[in-house]
Amino acid sequence: MALMQLTIIPLGTETASVGEYVADIQQALEKANAHFQLNDMGTLIEGEAHELLNLVASLYELPFQRGARRVVTQIVMDDRRDKHVGIGDKIDAVRKRMKPQKASEL
Amino acid sequence: MALMQLTIIPLGTETASVGEYVADIQQALEKANAHFQLNDMGTLIEGEAHELLNLVASLYELPFQRGARRVVTQIVMDDRRDKHVGIGDKIDAVRKRMKPQKASEL
Amino acid sequence: MALMQLTIIPLGTETASVGEYVADIQQALEKANAHFQLNDMGTLIEGEAHELLNLVASLYELPFQRGARRVVTQIVMDDRRDKHVGIGDKIDAVRKRMKPQKASEL
Amino acid sequence: MALMQLTIIPLGTETASVGEYVADIQQALEKANAHFQLNDMGTLIEGEAHELLNLVASLYELPFQRGARRVVTQIVMDDRRDKHVGIGDKIDAVRKRMKPQKASEL
Numbered sequence: 001m002a003l004m005q006l007t008i009i010p011l012g013t014e015t016a017s018v019g020e021y022v023a024d025i026q027q028a029l030e031k032a033n034a035h036f037q038l039n040d041m042g043t044l045i046e047g048e049a050h051e052l053l054n055l056v057a058s059l060y061e062l063p064f065q066r067g068a069r070r071v072v073t074q075i076v077m078d079d080r081r082d083k084h085v086g087i088g089d090k091i092d093a094v095r096k097r098m099k100p101q102k103a104s105e106l
Numbered sequence: 107m108a109l110m111q112l113t114i115i116p117l118g119t120e121t122a123s124v125g126e127y128v129a130d131i132q133q134a135l136e137k138a139n140a141h142f143q144l145n146d147m148g149t150l151i152e153g154e155a156h157e158l159l160n161l162v163a164s165l166y167e168l169p170f171q172r173g174a175r176r177v178v179t180q181i182v183m184d185d186r187r188d189k190h191v192g193i194g195d196k197i198d199a200v201r202k203r204m205k206p207q208k209a210s211e212l
Numbered sequence: 213m214a215l216m217q218l219t220i221i222p223l224g225t226e227t228a229s230v231g232e233y234v235a236d237i238q239q240a241l242e243k244a245n246a247h248f249q250l251n252d253m254g255t256l257i258e259g260e261a262h263e264l265l266n267l268v269a270s271l272y273e274l275p276f277q278r279g280a281r282r283v284v285t286q287i288v289m290d291d292r293r294d295k296h297v298g299i300g301d302k303i304d305a306v307r308k309r310m311k312p313q314k315a316s317e318l
Numbered sequence: 319m320a321l322m323q324l325t326i327i328p329l330g331t332e333t334a335s336v337g338e339y340v341a342d343i344q345q346a347l348e349k350a351n352a353h354f355q356l357n358d359m360g361t362l363i364e365g366e367a368h369e370l371l372n373l374v375a376s377l378y379e380l381p382f383q384r385g386a387r388r389v390v391t392q393i394v395m396d397d398r399r400d401k402h403v404g405i406g407d408k409i410d411a412v413r414k415r416m417k418p419q420k421a422s423e424l
Binding site: 011015 | 331
């Protein structure tokens with residue numbers, strides 16, 4: 001099971017805003033029934049690695065279809081085979097480790 | 107105003123888990139009264155770029171102090187001078203762009 | 213035409229070295245007759261975007277086959293539709309822009 | 319000793335080219351007598367981590383001074399405390415691991 005962060009950066013666009021490009025990605029992910037979460041730096045998507053790579057391939061042309069002439073696409077895949085990782089799991093793992101120390105601060 | 111995503115990856119550690127290392131970073135950010143948000147791929151921090159770079163310098167040694175011999179530290183800074191960007195602003199910008207299309211699907 | 217940088221980071225391995233994992237990738241790229249160049253932070257590969265994404269899919273399992281239980285795989289794709297980009301082109305573009313300023317320093 | 323890869327991506331610029339922005343960085347690194355190497359995806363710089371972070375702080379404003387309103391700056395720091403890492407070292411480490419297998423192909 002893997003978590004992927006997908007970030008797209010269109011270059012040479014009229015404004016410095018990329019919201020429209022990111023909205024295209026979100027809508028495609030909704031249609032694909034993907035399990036995803038938008039954050040301020042990209043979109044987290046959960047799944048098996050080969051499914052996630054196929055998903056990237058299917059989304060890849062969207063920013064060019066909206067008119068971008070150059071796009072930097074960044075993918076970070078965090079894939080564990082020793083345990084399940086899903087959206088929110090790593091945050092939980094960190095919080096568990098913080099509680100004892102917080103308690104000891106009392 | 108800038109948004110920074112900070113990700114630390116310790117290598118050659120006994121287990122494949124990095125939660126303890128990330129918890130150190132969270133606790134240091136709390137003590138520094140930083141405006142931050144943990145996600146599954148890293149920590150988002152909001153501030154002026156020079157403040158954020160100073161913050162990175164102050165956090166940088168933490169994973170080594172916990173015993174890591176090799177650490178890959180990744181920083182992505184998204185800095186706009188034409189408008190304010192804070193945690194959550196980009197998500198809002200994307201959602202605004204999605205609403206009209208969603209309505210038209212009805 | 214696109215340029216891709218591929219970086220693999222295995223976690224929880226016995227040593228902090230990743231050379232063996234990267235060597236697997238290089239050998240697979242040679243066999244695939246890919247146009248690639250290793251640098252200290254990853255491997256640059258040149259091609260059409262869909263070919264490069266297929267290549268990633270075919271390489272993706274290699275670090276797990278060598279025994280890694282967790283791997284962070286990073287892909288940066290820089291894809292231009294307004295002009296050709298190949299390995300070395302961007303370096304040339306920067307050098308051209310540096311020459312006049314250097315001459316004026318005389 | 320650490321290796322840092324620095325990548326700058328200006329957004330909302332008139333053309334999709336970033337060569338001028340990268341040339342500014344190269345010239346500043348030359349003046350600073352840094353040990354660096356340009357590749358097609360960014361600039362590799364070698365040094366102690368705190369020196370490299372200071373260098374980033376000193377270069378950080380350059381793209382904005384050239385007129386960019388929004389810049390995505392990416393830093394990847396690979397820092398080992400168990401052995402020396404410099405520009406070219408990791409490439410050598412991979413090549414050493416490839417030789418025996420290549421010989422066996424004969």
